[in-house]
Amino acid sequence: MADLIQRQREISALLQQQNYEAAVQALQPLNYADQARLIQQFPIEDQIELLSGLAHQGLVFEFFPFELQRQLISRYPLRLQIELFDDMHSDDATDLYKSLTDAEQDRIYQQLDQDTQEHLKALSAYAEESAGAIMSSDYVSMPADFTMQQAIEALRHEAHDRETLYLIYVTNDQSQLEGVISLRQILQADRDARIQQVMTKDVVTGWIDEDQESIARKLAEYDFMALPIVDHALRLMGIVTYDDAMDVVQAETTEDFLKASAVSTEPGMSIKKAPILKLYQKRVFWLVILVFGSLLSGLGISYYEDIIAAHIVLVFFLPLLVGSGGNAGSQSATLMVRALATGDVNIRDWFYLLGRETLVALCLGGTMAIAVSILGYYRGDAIVALVLALSMMGIVLLGCLIGMSLPFVLNKLKLDPASASAPLVTSICDATGVVVYLMIASQLLNL
Amino acid sequence: MADLIQRQREISALLQQQNYEAAVQALQPLNYADQARLIQQFPIEDQIELLSGLAHQGLVFEFFPFELQRQLISRYPLRLQIELFDDMHSDDATDLYKSLTDAEQDRIYQQLDQDTQEHLKALSAYAEESAGAIMSSDYVSMPADFTMQQAIEALRHEAHDRETLYLIYVTNDQSQLEGVISLRQILQADRDARIQQVMTKDVVTGWIDEDQESIARKLAEYDFMALPIVDHALRLMGIVTYDDAMDVVQAETTEDFLKASAVSTEPGMSIKKAPILKLYQKRVFWLVILVFGSLLSGLGISYYEDIIAAHIVLVFFLPLLVGSGGNAGSQSATLMVRALATGDVNIRDWFYLLGRETLVALCLGGTMAIAVSILGYYRGDAIVALVLALSMMGIVLLGCLIGMSLPFVLNKLKLDPASASAPLVTSICDATGVVVYLMIASQLLNL
Numbered sequence: 066m067a068d069l070i071q072r073q074r075e076i077s078a079l080l081q082q083q084n085y086e087a088a089v090q091a092l093q094p095l096n097y098a099d100q101a102r103l104i105q106q107f108p109i110e111d112q113i114e115l116l117s118g119l120a121h122q123g124l125v126f127e128f129f130p131f132e133l134q135r136q137l138i139s140r141y142p143l144r145l146q147i148e149l150f151d152d153m154h155s156d157d158a159t160d161l162y163k164s165l166t167d168a169e170q171d172r173i174y175q176q177l178d179q180d181t182q183e184h185l186k187a188l189s190a191y192a193e194e195s196a197g198a199i200m201s202s203d204y205v206s207m208p209a210d211f212t213m214q215q216a217i218e219a220l221r222h223e224a225h226d227r228e229t230l231y232l233i234y235v236t237n238d239q240s241q242l243e244g245v246i247s248l249r250q251i252l253q254a255d256r257d258a259r260i261q262q263v264m265t266k267d268v269v270t271g272w273i274d275e276d277q278e279s280i281a282r283k284l285a286e287y288d289f290m291a292l293p294i295v296d297h298a299l300r301l302m303g304i305v306t307y308d309d310a311m312d313v314v315q316a317e318t319t320e321d322f323l324k325a326s327a328v329s330t331e332p333g334m335s336i337k338k339a340p341i342l343k344l345y346q347k348r349v350f351w352l353v354i355l356v357f358g359s360l361l362s363g364l365g366i367s368y369y370e371d372i373i374a375a376h377i378v379l380v381f382f383l384p385l386l387v388g389s390g391g392n393a394g395s396q397s398a399t400l401m402v403r404a405l406a407t408g409d410v411n412i413r414d415w416f417y418l419l420g421r422e423t424l425v426a427l428c429l430g431g432t433m434a435i436a437v438s439i440l441g442y443y444r445g446d447a448i449v450a451l452v453l454a455l456s457m458m459g460i461v462l463l464g465c466l467i468g469m470s471l472p473f474v475l476n477k478l479k480l481d482p483a484s485a486s487a488p489l490v491t492s493i494c495d496a497t498g499v500v501v502y503l504m505i506a507s508q509l510l511n512l
Numbered sequence: 513m514a515d516l517i518q519r520q521r522e523i524s525a526l527l528q529q530q531n532y533e534a535a536v537q538a539l540q541p542l543n544y545a546d547q548a549r550l551i552q553q554f555p556i557e558d559q560i561e562l563l564s565g566l567a568h569q570g571l572v573f574e575f576f577p578f579e580l581q582r583q584l585i586s587r588y589p590l591r592l593q594i595e596l597f598d599d600m601h602s603d604d605a606t607d608l609y610k611s612l613t614d615a616e617q618d619r620i621y622q623q624l625d626q627d628t629q630e631h632l633k634a635l636s637a638y639a640e641e642s643a644g645a646i647m648s649s650d651y652v653s654m655p656a657d658f659t660m661q662q663a664i665e666a667l668r669h670e671a672h673d674r675e676t677l678y679l680i681y682v683t684n685d686q687s688q689l690e691g692v693i694s695l696r697q698i699l700q701a702d703r704d705a706r707i708q709q710v711m712t713k714d715v716v717t718g719w720i721d722e723d724q725e726s727i728a729r730k731l732a733e734y735d736f737m738a739l740p741i742v743d744h745a746l747r748l749m750g751i752v753t754y755d756d757a758m759d760v761v762q763a764e765t766t767e768d769f770l771k772a773s774a775v776s777t778e779p780g781m782s783i784k785k786a787p788i789l790k791l792y793q794k795r796v797f798w799l800v801i802l803v804f805g806s807l808l809s810g811l812g813i814s815y816y817e818d819i820i821a822a823h824i825v826l827v828f829f830l831p832l833l834v835g836s837g838g839n840a841g842s843q844s845a846t847l848m849v850r851a852l853a854t855g856d857v858n859i860r861d862w863f864y865l866l867g868r869e870t871l872v873a874l875c876l877g878g879t880m881a882i883a884v885s886i887l888g889y890y891r892g893d894a895i896v897a898l899v900l901a902l903s904m905m906g907i908v909l910l911g912c913l914i915g916m917s918l919p920f921v922l923n924k925l926k927l928d929p930a931s932a933s934a935p936l937v938t939s940i941c942d943a944t945g946v947v948v949y950l951m952i953a954s955q956l957l958n959l
Contacts, residue, residue, distance in 0.1 A: 068714065094714050096712065096716065099716075128735075217699065220699050230695075231696075249677050253667075284758075285758045286545060290737070290754075311754070315761070315854065319854065322846060323847065323850065326842040327839060328843050328846065335856050336856065336857065337857050341868060341872055344868075345875040348843050349879055351839070352879075353883065356836065356883065359832035360832060362832075362835070363827075363828040363831050363832055366830070366831070370827070377814075380814070384807075384810050385803060385807060389806065392935040393799060395773045396773050396775050398773070399772065400773075403769045403770065407766065409782050409783060417784075418784065421788060424788045425788055428796075429795060433799060437803075487772070487935065488839040488842055491934075492835060499831070
């Protein structure tokens with residue numbers, strides 16, 4: 066890290082002397098990610114000089130945060146834009162290309178490599194968040210009858226923008242995937258053996274229209290470096306690499322995380338850098354929606370005003386009872402949302418899980434009921450203690466069942482189960498809690 | 513997937529005929545993860561036969577869920593235990609070894625390869641959740657003066673349990689890391705060039721005592737396949753690979769996620785399979801703690817009983833006002849916890865973020881104040897509307913500031929900021945909300 070700061074000073078000095086060639090030389094030994102980090106710091110004119118000077122400007126530019134790529138690309142000269150698109154990996158190039166206006170797309174497209182044009186056209190067509198939208202077409206493939214010697218020779222001349230040389234895919238003349246062989250296998254097999262004798266034929270693949278989260282999960286489960294993506298005729302269409310899978314997991318998790326506390330999300334939004342108004346806008350929607358939940362609780366309370374007035378001790382316990390239901394419900398909802406996201410449970414498991422949840426909720430409710438009835442006896446009498454114990458039991462049970470079911474219901478309604486946020490569950494449980502508590506109280510206390 | 517089920521039937525039939533050799537043959541073409549998945553399904557006697565027959569039984573056994581590895585290993589015959597430990601990658605072997613009882617460790621240790629013994633002794637010593645505890649010592653290293661031709665020759669004979677052949681580390685005679693070269697660079701450089709001419713000298717490394725989360729973040733940021741881990745004398749100690757980093761991210765995220773709704777966690781706990789009592793135990797702690805928060809709200813309400821009795825309309829709005837503060841506060845806390853976890857913000861940014869949060873909170877509070885004052889005017893009068901608007905403003909502002917600060921305070925107290933769960937924030941905000949609302953009401957309505 067210290068080195069990086071020193072390097073930055075050095076390059077900065079060279080740029081001030083307009084010695085661009087030496088500045089590029091000083092960048093060269095760094096890895097792409099660090100090159101990107103340094104270049105970002107300089108004014109746009111210097112960025113243009115540095116990127117233009119580098120051999121693999123596209124591979125460096127990929128490491129700029131996506132928001133920054135979008136802002137900068139149209140401010141660069143057209144020549145550099147073309148160089149960047151031709152040099153970038155096809156998946157990153159496609160994401161950036163799709164963010165341009167139609168006019169910008171048209172201006173660039175005609176001047177790109179034929180290869181880049183084809184990749185962009187093919188990859189732009191896939192649905193957001195599908196395997197097709199995150200895959201890259203820069204994989205290496207070889208015929209099955211190559212010998213190991215031939216394979217190594219071929220790999221020596223593969224282009225620098227291949228995502229990986231370490232997994233080589235074998236296809237037949239209908240482009241159908243027949244096998245995969247790793248460079249490790251190639252190196253360690255006999256030089257005259259043929260690929261078909263060594264390759265793995267039982268290849269784990271992803272479908273072109275499969276959800277990106279499911280692709281990322283498969284990669285993590287098998288510890289593969291890349292997953293080949295096929296269409297429904299089993300033709301090889303592209304690959305998704307482990308680093309893209311990590312990005313998907315990171316993005317999806319942040320989304321789920323924020324949804325869990327009722328914040329709408331946007332990929333890559335930084336709470337440090339996003340404009341105040343955007344943060345406001347991402348939060349106000351759910352806050353206003355949740356007001357309606359609270360109004361229901363209010364209505365419940367007004368309906369039972371008389372019983373409250375007659376037994377004012379009930380108000381003291383209201384937040385405790387109602388809050389416990391909301392808390393237990395939030396726990397259930399989060400456990401469920403996370404288990405659905407990691408693939409630990411499946412929508413079909415609902416009935417089985419409902420049974421288990423009922424048992425857990427009875428234990429939790431029982432414990433809480435004992436605690437609260439002691440308090441109730443101390444501050445009120447035996448009847449109050451009974452009211453509290455019964456209410457606590459019912460409220461916690463209901464809370465857990467609501468919390469556990471909401472993600473499933475949302476899923477059935479084709480909504481994201483992660484929208485079953487703690488605040489949403491809490492406000493639903495609050496309203497039911499008020500009614501349960503005051504109903505039980507009015508029955509028992511008016512005996 | 514369909515193939516896998518068919519394969520399972522086939523192997524199952526062979527096992528019933530006690531034709532173990534053919535059963536192993538049928539497993540052989542599958543990848544390690546699928547082999548592991550199938551073997552798990554069979555009774556332990558068959559597992560022993562199948563694992564003993566496979567060439568790389570350790571690499572397959574690594575794909576068993578860790579809980580299962582722990583349960584099974586001591587039930588396998590000693591000979592198989594030894595084979596497994598010798599064959600596994602050193603990081604996985606160490607995790608499993610540490611889970612054995614002292615007696616079991618002693619019995620196995622003496623019979624292991626010398627190589628395995630050294631790895632186990634060295635790796636067992638590192639602190640949990642540090643780079644040392646997750647790294648593997650199965651990396652490939654070479655002298656800097658090897659030619660590319662020599663490097664390729666050496667790689668042909670590297671053992672099968674090396675984590676990767678694709679990144680080769682170069683050390684000097686004090687074991688200090690001098691550079692790294694990828695197999696891609698080796699293949700594509702001139703055959704007579706020497707490693708030192710081609711290798712990257714500016715190597716990104718992790719420290720042996722660095723937190724595992726920070727290691728995983730570095731790997732994701734640079735898109736590296738592996739990160740070399742060095743001690744404070746810059747000696748190369750091991751590597752952490754991308755698949756281990758993915759596991760770390762997954763585990764840490766689930767932990768944060770469950771903490772966010774006040775569930776205590778345990779690595780690898782499945783809500784589908786964990787015993788009911790364990791689920792109960794992980795949830796009851798926080799539910800009981802949160803009762804105290806609710807009791808504070810209850811106390812607040814009893815203190816202002818008179819003003820409530822005089823203006824019963826206030827009760828109707830109580831859940832709405834108090835709930836909105838809790839909701840806004842949960843949003844702030846989650847945004848902050850997640851931003852700290854992904855490295856978007858830093859503890860030092862607190863003061864800056866507090867300023868931004870105040871602005872966002874004023875906008876949110878303002879919007880909610882307008883909404884609630886209209887309701888208040890409709891159900892009460894102008895004074896009630898004013899009370900509600902002021903209270904809402906104050907409650908939302910306080911809620912946001914509490915939600916944003918709690919993770920920082922926990923961090924300062926050396927606690928995990930992720931413990932600033934939505935239910936905890938909600939129950940603190942509820943108590944302050946009750947006081948703010950009823951204090952403002954008692955001031956203005958008694959004018």
